Amino acid sequence: MLAKVRGERLLASSIHDLARHLNISIGTVSRALNGRADVNADTRQRVLEAARQLNYSPNQSGRSLRQGATRSIAFMLQPHPGDQQYGEPFFIPFLTGLQARLAEHDLDLMVVMGEPGQYQQERLRRVVETRRADAVVLANTRREDDRIDYLSKAGFPFATLGRSQSGGDTYPSLDIDFEKAGSDAVDRLVARGHRRIAAIRPSHDLNFGYLFLDGYRKALKRHGIEVDPGLIADGFINEAGGYQVTPRVMASKERPTAIIFNNDAMALGGCKALAEMGIRPGHDIAVIVIVDTPLCRYFSPALTAFRPSLEPMGRRLAEMLLASLPAFAGPEGTRIMREVWPLELIARESD
Amino acid sequence: MLAKVRGERLLASSIHDLARHLNISIGTVSRALNGRADVNADTRQRVLEAARQLNYSPNQSGRSLRQGATRSIAFMLQPHPGDQQYGEPFFIPFLTGLQARLAEHDLDLMVVMGEPGQYQQERLRRVVETRRADAVVLANTRREDDRIDYLSKAGFPFATLGRSQSGGDTYPSLDIDFEKAGSDAVDRLVARGHRRIAAIRPSHDLNFGYLFLDGYRKALKRHGIEVDPGLIADGFINEAGGYQVTPRVMASKERPTAIIFNNDAMALGGCKALAEMGIRPGHDIAVIVIVDTPLCRYFSPALTAFRPSLEPMGRRLAEMLLASLPAFAGPEGTRIMREVWPLELIARESD
DNA sequence: CGTTTTTCCGTAAACGTTTACGAGAACACA
DNA sequence: TGTGTTCTCGTAAACGTTTACGGAAAAACG
Numbered sequence: 001m002l003a004k005v006r007g008e009r010l011l012a013s014s015i016h017d018l019a020r021h022l023n024i025s026i027g028t029v030s031r032a033l034n035g036r037a038d039v040n041a042d043t044r045q046r047v048l049e050a051a052r053q054l055n056y057s058p059n060q061s062g063r064s065l066r067q068g069a070t071r072s073i074a075f076m077l078q079p080h081p082g083d084q085q086y087g088e089p090f091f092i093p094f095l096t097g098l099q100a101r102l103a104e105h106d107l108d109l110m111v112v113m114g115e116p117g118q119y120q121q122e123r124l125r126r127v128v129e130t131r132r133a134d135a136v137v138l139a140n141t142r143r144e145d146d147r148i149d150y151l152s153k154a155g156f157p158f159a160t161l162g163r164s165q166s167g168g169d170t171y172p173s174l175d176i177d178f179e180k181a182g183s184d185a186v187d188r189l190v191a192r193g194h195r196r197i198a199a200i201r202p203s204h205d206l207n208f209g210y211l212f213l214d215g216y217r218k219a220l221k222r223h224g225i226e227v228d229p230g231l232i233a234d235g236f237i238n239e240a241g242g243y244q245v246t247p248r249v250m251a252s253k254e255r256p257t258a259i260i261f262n263n264d265a266m267a268l269g270g271c272k273a274l275a276e277m278g279i280r281p282g283h284d285i286a287v288i289v290i291v292d293t294p295l296c297r298y299f300s301p302a303l304t305a306f307r308p309s310l311e312p313m314g315r316r317l318a319e320m321l322l323a324s325l326p327a328f329a330g331p332e333g334t335r336i337m338r339e340v341w342p343l344e345l346i347a348r349e350s351d
Numbered sequence: 352m353l354a355k356v357r358g359e360r361l362l363a364s365s366i367h368d369l370a371r372h373l374n375i376s377i378g379t380v381s382r383a384l385n386g387r388a389d390v391n392a393d394t395r396q397r398v399l400e401a402a403r404q405l406n407y408s409p410n411q412s413g414r415s416l417r418q419g420a421t422r423s424i425a426f427m428l429q430p431h432p433g434d435q436q437y438g439e440p441f442f443i444p445f446l447t448g449l450q451a452r453l454a455e456h457d458l459d460l461m462v463v464m465g466e467p468g469q470y471q472q473e474r475l476r477r478v479v480e481t482r483r484a485d486a487v488v489l490a491n492t493r494r495e496d497d498r499i500d501y502l503s504k505a506g507f508p509f510a511t512l513g514r515s516q517s518g519g520d521t522y523p524s525l526d527i528d529f530e531k532a533g534s535d536a537v538d539r540l541v542a543r544g545h546r547r548i549a550a551i552r553p554s555h556d557l558n559f560g561y562l563f564l565d566g567y568r569k570a571l572k573r574h575g576i577e578v579d580p581g582l583i584a585d586g587f588i589n590e591a592g593g594y595q596v597t598p599r600v601m602a603s604k605e606r607p608t609a610i611i612f613n614n615d616a617m618a619l620g621g622c623k624a625l626a627e628m629g630i631r632p633g634h635d636i637a638v639i640v641i642v643d644t645p646l647c648r649y650f651s652p653a654l655t656a657f658r659p660s661l662e663p664m665g666r667r668l669a670e671m672l673l674a675s676l677p678a679f680a681g682p683e684g685t686r687i688m689r690e691v692w693p694l695e696l697i698a699r700e701s702d
Numbered sequence: 703c704g705t706t707t708t709t710c711c712g713t714a715a716a717c718g719t720t721t722a723c724g725a726g727a728a729c730a731c732a
Numbered sequence: 733t734g735t736g737t738t739c740t741c742g743t744a745a746a747c748g749t750t751t752a753c754g755g756a757a758a759a760a761c762g
Contacts, residue, residue: 014748025712030750040710057480061421062748064412065717072461072483092443099464103474108483110423111462113450123454129408132423132459268649298619300651376742382718391740413718416747482748650703 013054014300022050033058069327072108074133078120079113080138090293090310091139092162097314100138105322107134121146121281128156135321137161141173143207159215159321164207169337172320174313177340178208178262178290181306182215184345185260185288190223192351194258194286196231198249200242200270201262204236211263212290231256235266242269250277258286258351264293267303286351290343302348314342365406371544384409420678423459424669425484427498429471429491430464441644441661442490445512448665449488456673458485470498479507486672488512492524494558510672513663514689515558523671525664525690529559529613529641532657533566536611538641540702541574545609545637547582549600551593551621552613555586563613563641582607586617593620601628609637609702615644618654637702641694653699663701664692 002044019026024043032039032047050056075098077091100110100238110133124147127133134157138147141162148166151158159172182199189197201209213232220227230252235241242261246269249256261267267289271281281287282301289296292305316339322328325336330348370377375394376558383390383398401407415421426449428442428652450460461484465471475498478484485508489498492513499517502509508544510523533550540548550567552560564583571578579635586592593612597620612618617641622632632638640647667690673679674686 002738015750016748017425027713028711031711034750036751038710043710055480057477058418058750059748060481060483061412061415062717063750065719065747066408066749066751070412095462099462100466108478109462111446111450111460113447115451126408127459129406130411132411195755216707252366293525295649296646298646300649366720377719378721378743379741382741385720387721388706389740394740409720410718413747414720416717416749417719417721419747 002272013056015056015058018047018050018056020055021054022046032309033035052295068131068238069134070132071106072110073102073132073137073321074110074127075136075137076120076124076127076139077111077113078138078147090265090291093310094139094314097311097316098318099314100311101315101318101322105328121150124150125167128154134327135159135325137317137321141207143205157321157325159317159324161317162207163211163338163340165216172317172324172335172337174317174320174339174341175211176208176291176308177342178211179215179218180344182212182260182262183219183291184215184343185214185221185306186219188345189258189260189286189288189351190219190225192286196228196252196254196256196258197225198231198233198252198256198259199262200233200249200259200266201247202233202237202241202266206237209234209262216260228252228254237263237266239265240271242266242271243273244269247268247277250274250279256285258288260288260290262290264289264291264295264303264305268295268299271299271303281350288351292343292346296346297348301350304348304351305346306343306345307346308341316341359506364407366407366409369398369401369405369407369498372405373397382656383570388434392555417627419482420485421483422457423461423484424453424486424672425461425463425478427471427475427478427490428462428464429489429498441642444661445665448662448667449539449669450665452666452669452673456679459571465506472501475501476557479505485678486510486676488668488672492558508672510668510675512668514562520688523668523675523686525668525671525692526560526562527642527659527664528691528693529562530566530569532641533563533611533613534570535566535694535696536568536641536657537567537574539696540611540637540639541570541576543637543702546576547579547603547605547607547609548576548612549582549584549603549607549610551584551586551596551600551610551617553575553588553617555588559589560585567611579603579605588614588617590616590620590623593617593622594619594624597621601625601630609639611639611641613641615640615642615656616645617652619646619650622650622654624701625626634700639642639702643694643697647697648699652701655699655702656697658697659692659694659696662675667692 015026015029019029028039029047033051060150103108112123112127114123127136136151136156136158138158138160140162141164143165145164145166148164152167152170161174162173163173186197199213201212217227231249233245233249235245242265245303259270261270267287274281274285279285287303289303289305292307296303296305320336366377366380370380379390379394380398383395384402404430453460463474463478465474466691487502487507489509489511492511492515494516496515496517499515503518503521512525514524514526537548550564552563568578582600584596584600586596593616610621612621618638625632625636630636638654639653643658647654647656671687
């Protein structure tokens with residue numbers, strides 16, 4: 001249907017039009033446009049000139065078919081159960097960085113979200129099997145992630161935001177250092193005199209929850225503080241989850257004087273619960289949030305939090321993915337399979 | 352490079368493999384898979400069965416080339432000057448709805464963002480001319496939008512989130528009723544006894560700013576209140592903009608007792624400025640925000656705001672776009688070119 | 703001037719589909 | 733039995749590229 005309009009010259013013309021117009025074969029035109037060496041400097045000029053005049057750009061479907069590459073990357077956003085918002089404020093900056101770097105290589109970004117709460121194997125398979133993308137970027141990585149297993153077995157290139165236990169070190173991944181954040185948070189609180197420190201993290205198989213807890217535990221031990229299971233709780237990764245689970249740790253026989261939340265939405269819910277108990281963060285209890293979002297800043301009291309550099313992370317993961325693709329790989333040795341990025345402490349009023 | 356692995360049977364096979372395996376021509380296989388009538392029921396069964404076994408799905412590039420349609424829609428996000436965040440909390444829910452409805456039709460979503468502050472004509476042209484998408488959804492519509500002009504002239508299908516003065520009623524568009532929101536906000540404030548009401552909106556050519564101001568003005572006139580230009584101000588559409596411009600309206604000879612902000616980030620900046628002047632929203636001044644985001648809810652005091660139904664809007668715009676595409680059009684008469692959606696008032700503490 | 707090399711270009715196949723066309727077989731009908 | 737219909741399928745072209753191959757012309761070389 002689109003071809004019909006072709007004659008109007010506003011729409012792109014095909015390489016045949018160009019060749020006809022120049023009295024030249026399409027092969028030569030193609031070689032000229034693609035910078036091949038075996039074409040006369042003169043004719044190359046004429047071709048480029050004509051391409052500009054006729055407003056020609058190569059049809060991507062034709063290219064994809066011939067080259068076996070679509071020049072597009074799929075970004076898969078799999079909502080955690082309970083999270084209706086895809087980690088809303090988290091992903092836009094990351095996506096911005098990712099797509100910016102991809103765009104520099106003329107790669108397009110396809111975004112695949114799932115129905116909340118539903119796993120995306122089907123959508124993923126479709127992308128892979130119909131060859132809609134050349135590679136996949138996985139977000140919301142789980143501890144055991146069947147998407148990773150599938151892609152590994154299929155030999156389909158991919159990279160992940162967040163580590164997983166699946167698949168080993170065979171694919172590029174970029175992660176936030178939740179372990180260090182958990183540890184740093186404990187250090188900070190201990191330095192301020194706290195010894196009863198609670199930890200609240202998302203339930204389900206989210207890998208970062210485990211990393212966080214590792215750091216938390218190790219730091220406590222380092223400070224000679226015994227880990228009290230009553231001070232550790234899991235909940236749904238949303239406001240309701242935090243609201244529901246916070247009273248549980250507060251009900252511990254010896255009340256905690258500080259809480260570390262491993263998710264911003266859970267922290268907000270937790271603070272609501274605290275407020276209802278008449279406990280004021282920043283006064284009666286110290287609160288630290290592990291991943292900062294704009295909400296933490298504007299909440300009252302403003303929440304002390306650890307912040308990742310999301311946009312640079314997006315750029316970086318794009319680079320790592322590209323470096324792992326044969327078609328883009330630079331010098332062989334430069335392939336980096338794993339990076340763990342630190343978080344920056346943003347001290348505010350809640351601790 | 353991908354083809355190399357084909358033999359391993361984990362990767363998709365081609366229609367030729369299927370035909371060979373069944374001792375049948377590829378034409379028949381294709382017709383069987385596509386539900387054409389002229390194929391024996393038996394053979395269709397065998398084909399479908401084999402397709403399942405061999406894990407066959409059609410290569411999208413091949414399809415696109417043959418059919419002249421890519422089955423993907425591009426979503427263009429053009430940041431407003433001054434907005435580094437692409438209206439961050441605004442777009443994820445919209446995108447969620449959009450992509451959900453598109454996915455139901457097996458359409459993929461390609462997201463194209465621009466460098467902040469840079470217009471995207473180039474990126475848009477590339478998508479259109481290389482035929483990477485079958486249609487485009489435009490966001491961040493401007494009052495005069497050259498993207499709309501371009502797409503109209505090129506005869507390329509598109510739809511917009513937000514109205515524009517460009518292009519007339521020739522394309523599907525879905526808009527938030529900023530005019531009514533501006534008017535409703537004034538009504539509410541007047542009913543609560545206010546008569547000196549300020550309006551702060553983004554500068555630049557953003558259409559919704561004009562609509563909002565129209566509603567604001569009309570409502571004032573309806574209540575017999577003279578419009579005071581000193582109470583209207585434009586600023587950059589970010590926190591700094593609100594911070595910078597709010598003192599200006601507060602410096603008016605007769606101080607306003609209420610402010611309507613046409614953007615959440617500007618409202619937050621404005622509240623900061625107010626706080627520094629010792630003026631408390633909800634006590635000393637009434638504040639209403641025109642587009643609600645999660646930030647408004649958690650801010651202290653919680654900001655009264657008008658909220659759009661972003662996810663349903665995304666779904667709806669997808670429907671409208673599809674209905675306008677020949678390949679998807681239902682009955683001719685059902686093409687809806689323009690819809691304006693109301694906002695819901697979320698009364699909180701700031702007014 | 704003859705031979706070899708280089709430069710440049712045209713030809714045609716290939717990527718994986720869909721689909722217009724036509725033909726053989728089976729069937730119906732007179 | 734002859735004719736017309738209906739089912740079913742194979743053939744081949746087409747979508748727009750890129751690229752392997754070979755060959756003609758030009759240049760280089762002896």
